[in-house]
Amino acid sequence: MSGPVTLLLADDDPNIRRCLKHAMECDCKLSVHWEADNGLQAVALAQQHHPTVILIDCQMERMNGIEATRCIRSRDKDVKIVVMSVYYADRGLALAAGADAFIMKDSGCEVIRQTIHNLLAKEIHKSSE
Numbered sequence: 140m141s142g143p144v145t146l147l148l149a150d151d152d153p154n155i156r157r158c159l160k161h162a163m164e165c166d167c168k169l170s171v172h173w174e175a176d177n178g179l180q181a182v183a184l185a186q187q188h189h190p191t192v193i194l195i196d197c198q199m200e201r202m203n204g205i206e207a208t209r210c211i212r213s214r215d216k217d218v219k220i221v222v223m224s225v226y227y228a229d230r231g232l233a234l235a236a237g238a239d240a241f242i243m244k245d246s247g248c249e250v251i252r253q254t255i256h257n258l259l260a261k262e263i264h265k266s267s268e
Contacts (some may be wrong), residue, residue: 143170144259147190149181149207150223151199160250163251165213169255184245185211189220190253196244197224198234204234205229212237214266219258221251 146163148171150156150199156174163169173188175181179202181195193211197204208220222233230241240254 143168144191144255145170145172145188146255147171147173147181147184147188147193147195149175149178149193149199149204150196151176153173155196159251162197163194163255165248166252169252178204178207181207182210185218186214189215192219192221192258194221194223194255196249197222197226197229200213204233208233208238209236218240219255221258223251 146169148156151161152153154175160171160174163171173184173190175184175211177199181193182202183192195204196208205224209220211220220238221262222238223242223244225234225244227243233241239258242251242254
């Protein structure tokens with residue numbers, strides 16, 4: 140993969156988005172290109188721009204992250220979707236909706252970056268088989 144991985148961040152809290160953007164861009168291989176503050180906006184941006192990875196909060200207004208994940212996945216089988224939540228109980232719903240990974244919001248920046256890199260490494264491995 141040449142150039143940085145393009146990311147879409149979706150979280151209704153602008154402070155969380157700002158922190159996540161900074162945390163992702165500490166890694167020169169990751170670049171946040173788009174931000175959404177609700178699930179509907181995330182779906183529209185994903186459809187318009189086709190990011191490599193979507194990092195999406197589970198609890199948002201207008202459309203939650205689970206429903207947004209389901210909509211995005213129905214249109215794009217290749218995008219990597221990572222759902223974040225403060226509630227572990229959301230894990231099963233996120234994965235059933237089509238998320239590639241689920242992480243707790245308090246996991247820390249390194250875990251989030253590593254999760255993204257692990258998903259991308261699996262994709263590279265699959266395409267070389």
